[in-house]
Every structure is written in structure tokens, then in C-alpha cells.
Amino acid sequence: MNISVKNLQKYYGKNKALDITELQISEGELVGIVGNNGAGKTTFLRLILDLLQPTNGEILINGENVSQSQSWKLFTGSYLDEGFLIDFMTPEEYFYFSGELYGICKEDVDQRLKAYEPFMNNEILNQKKYIRQLSTGNKQKTGIIAAMIVEPKLLLLDEPFNSIDPTSQIRIRNTLKQINTEKKTTMLVSSHNLNHIASACSRIILLEKGLIIKDITNIAEKIKEVEDYFSVNAQ
């Protein structure tokens, strides 16, 4: 799945939250979106998912405008925040329901969940708890797994490394790389964690106040530039 962004602008009242003239994300790319708070990362992901109306411009997934078509949803998995969790369901019920919406039967969901058992660390399945009773980290894991088990062709994750333990962070990072390599899934991952992004992604987009400041593909060489950018800002 490829994404094409044209003249995209989003205003909240008079405040410009995002302004991207042009951006192409090709099939199979693992793109990291970095930026300080308020840079427009979540707004960008919401716009791709058609959860926000752009003030101007359009986003095309495989040539189809996301706001005029629904077909892209069949191949897209996403987890942005707790608004993606049905918190009165148990994690199992939530996984089955998510699977059902993508035409995946219960048995297949169970089968696919096995791959995520180490990530769940015996704290999510069979806990006799609703999602709302889980810890913040486990809620985050539940949302991420639900987005992944449907094996989407396009995966969008907002701050997936937040609120979870270091081992799980590394597991997510490795899983993202593995899925991207094996299944050629296009991925957009926003994060504040430069190390994970640099290690997992083939491309990094740096947003600041809604604008793309840097778009880096040769990460090994240029990650220093990104670090320096944030260091200068910190001073």
C-alpha cells in the first residue's frame, strides 16, 4: 500500500496544526515520524485514517482518497490511543471482534495470538479483566496487538513505545522490523524515542509545528542530524 499526500493542511481554529505540500510513502516502507509535542504527528496519523477532516488537500492510499472511499480500511491496522479500545470488553473479546471486522475467524485469531504471547507476558489473556481494568502499559499492548493480528498491509501506530517496559519496547521494535521485512507491510510509526525509530525504520520524517523539517532515508548517516536538531532545540 502506498500513501500519497498532496497539499495537506489542517487548522484548529486559526492554529495551523499540519502543512505538508507533498509526501510519498511507498509500499513496504517503515517510516518513523518524530517531533516534539504539538508537532502534528497524531494529527497526521488521524488524517490518514480519515478521523479528521483536512482543511485543504488530500491523502490517497493506493490512489484512493481516504475520505471518499472505505476500501483501504480492509487492509489497514491502527492503534493511536485509548479511543481505539473498547474498554468494557476483555482483551480476548476485543481481539475476536477486531478479527471479525476483518473477516478473521476466532480460531485464526487464537493462532495468530500465539506469536504475541511473550509480548503479552501472561498479563493480558485469561486475566478475567476488562480492558479498562488493565494497566496503561497492558492497554497499550492490547491495542497494538489488535492492530497487528489482522495482518494489515498498512499499519499506523502512534507512540507505541510509550508506557511499556523496555523488554516489550524492544519486542515491538523487532516485531515491526520482522513484519515489514517478511510481509512488506507499509508502516508509519510515530514516537519520541529516537533510538527505537532509528533502529527500526528505513525512513524518518521530522515534523515541527506541522511542517516536515527533515525527510531522511540514509538513517545510519543522518541520525546524528536529527539528534542535533533536538539538542539545539533543548538549549
Add this chain to the structure above:
Amino acid sequence: MFFKLLKHSWLSYSRAHFFEKSFYIKLLVGFIMFFILLNMLMAGMTLPAILSEIAPKQEPHEIILSALIFIMLADLLIRWIFQKIPAKKISPYFHYPVSKKSLAAFFIARAWITFFNVYLLIFFIPFFSITVITGISKQAFVLVIAGIIALTGLNHSFIFLLKTLPEKNNVFRFVLLLIIAAFAVFSWFYTEHILYASLWLGNSFLSGSPGIFVIIAALIIFLQIQSKKNLQKSFYNLIEKRSEKKISQKITLAEKIFRKIPVYGKYWNLEWKLINRNKRAKSSLVQWPLMLPLLLILFWWLPENNIIHLPVFLIFFAGSYGFFHLQFFLSWESRFFDFLASKNISFNIFIKAKFYFYSLLALVQFIILAPFILLINPAYVFAYISVMTYSAGVIFCILMYAGINHSSRIDPNTKAFFNFEGVSSNQFLMIALVFFSIIPFIITGQIIPVKNATYWVLLLSGVLFWALHPVWIKKIVNNFIKKKYIKLEKFRKD
């Protein structure tokens, strides 16, 4: 520290969600409160004269004092349902250098400042001040009011103790339940004894018997000390409670049935879980069966020639739980609407699923009630069917259509009572519209010279709307899509 905590209590009240509501909602709620209080005041002022007329041989204050025990029991029940203990907001203070003893003492003292400790006095003070003129002395007036304040304090302390009991203290709850059951049985068979005991209690207040005041004061002190102990112990529970709670993972019969239904089954399952696993949604669902006997009493009570006015009452019942739930159409899903909107869900099917679900619920309610209605008066069966069809067709259409304008976020798991989250002025207009929508049908029924004309017109309208539901649901979906982004944005706001 006491005053700082008191200030925090005030801030938590004055900055509560309710005060962020629109001016009209505040005005309406304020008016309702004022109306209730005014009614109590008026009742207190007029009841002595009314009682004198009904029972001229008895003093009005004696009649009221005879019912004092029942009044205080009713107060206890109201408190059990509505009165909240402020101790639930205590956990943010745990990490401050304040002793748990002081915190418990503060919250016990703070709990006395509540509407529930005042409202009965709004009735009793005018009532007894008028009976001063007609019978009792000024001194007796002061004493009886003091007695009522003492009983109010006793009720307050008792409820506070009950609500601060450790969750595992089931023995106490069981004993209490036995006492209540025994009292209910006793009062059923020996009502006169209770009335006599109640009058004795009231007269003890009037005569200023020190013994009764000492006993009540001792009981209040005992209950307050126990509450303080419980509160200190329950501090840990307040934090641990969340992580301890386990749920049953058994698949319910309803879920099993819904799973087998193609297309709509998965959405019915979601709806069923939504209304069963969330406090606010569930409380209306649980209360619903309690209202049904009232409907049967109404059927039994109404003379047959009054069948013309029946739809006015039936309109609130025949649509079953859907009538209440659909008032917040789509707001129930506000907390996870991003999930729904980002998935491959046809909103046409999603909304149809909701419509069929609540139509079916109305039908199930009718099937349960039908034998009883038949027994009471077979003529009402047709009346019920016609209003039910009208509810499921016309009213559900109005509620869902108007619901497209709701953009308020609702947490379905918050408390049910006095919860104004998601309530808008539109909703009041909508309910008024629903209520008044039936009037033209009643008028038509009066004009057309056919037996049960009102019900035939209601039935036909209901059937027509039901048959046309694919058309108006499509219109709802189109309107929804137009407003989708605005709704989503508002649903995200806490």
C-alpha cells in the same frame, strides 16, 4: 489542613462536570431542584389543614408522628441509593504528609454537609411551626425539630457506616438484610404496632424526654467511631479494589445466540456488552423490569372507557429500554468511536443493527407482558401492540434522527444518578417532540368515527415507519457522514 481539605471539597464540587454544562441545562436542573424543594415546603405548609379535614378527630402532628418511622425508613432508602460518601475522592491525599486518622476525621466531618441532611427539615419545620398555632407549644416545636435532626443524623451515620464497610464484611450485610426482611414482614402484619411505636417516639421528642436523645446521640457516636475505623481500613481497599476485581469469562447465552446471527450478530453482541457492562447503561436496563409492574398496575387501575388516554402513558413504556437508550444515540460509543470509524464498518448496517436490537427488545417485553395484560383486560392488548409499533417505528426514528446532532462524549461506566454527561438541550426538545407527537393521533382518533381509531392510526403509522426504515436509516447515515468529523472531534474531548 482541615480548611484546606474543605476548600478542595468545594473546588471539586464547583468545578464538577455539571457546571460546565450549557446555561439552559443548568437552568432546567436548577428549576427541577427548586420545584422539588418548593413542593416539600408547600406540603409542609398545607398538610396540617388537609390532615385536619381528613381526620378531624386526630391532631395533624400526631398523624405525621405516627408515620415517622416509615418516613425515616424512606429517607434511609433514598440515601442508600443517592447519597455518596466523599471518602471516595480521598486517594490523591495519601502521599501527602497527613495522617490517615486526620484524613478519616475530615471526611467524616465533611460528609455531614449534604443536601440529604437538610431536605426533610424543609418539610418538617413549616409543618410543625403551623401545628404550633393549632396545638403544640413552642418548646415542643423546638424539641420535635431537634428530634428529627437527631434521627436524620442517625440515618446519616448509619448510611455512612454501610457505605464504608469493608467489601468482604458480608456477615454484617446478611444480618442487616435479615433485620430489614423481618421488619418488613412485621410491619405488614402489625402495621398498627409500628404506627404506635412511631407515635411514642414522636411524643418522646415533644415531651423532651432526655433518654431518647441520649440513646440516639450514643448511637450516632458509636456509628461514627465505627465508620472512622472502617474508613481508615478501607483506604488500602480504595487503591487495591481496581486491581483485585475479577470477572467471569463464561460466554453468556445471549452472546452465544448473537454469534450465530449473520451480519448483525457482532453488533448486537457489542450493544449487549455495552449495556450490560457499564454502570450508567446497565442501571437503566436493570431498573426497566422494575417499572413494568407499574405499567400493569396502571392497566388494572384505568377504567376501560379511559382507553383514549392510555397512549400518553404507554408511549414511555411500550418501546421498552430502547426509548431511554436511544436518547443518547451514538454518544454511548463516543469513547471508542475512533476505533469504529477507522474500521471497515458499514454505518448503515451498524445503525440498522441498533434499530433491530431495540425493536426486538420491545417485542420481547410485549411477549412477557401479554399474558398479564390479557388477564387484566384483553382490550388493552391491541392498544399496547399499536403503541409498541408506533414506538419502534416512529419514535425510534425521531430519536435516532435527532441523535445525529449529539456530539457529547459519554462514559457509559460512570454513575447513573445525577449524571448529566451527554445531556443536551436538544435532548429535552426531542423528548418533548416524542411526547407531543402522539397528540395529533389522539385528536384524529376522536374525529374518525371508528372504534379504536387512535390505535389503528398509531399502528398504521408505526408499520409504515418500520417498513420504510431502510429509507430513513439511509438518510440518517448520510447525515451522520456529513457530521462525522465534528462528532469525532467532540467525542474525543473529556
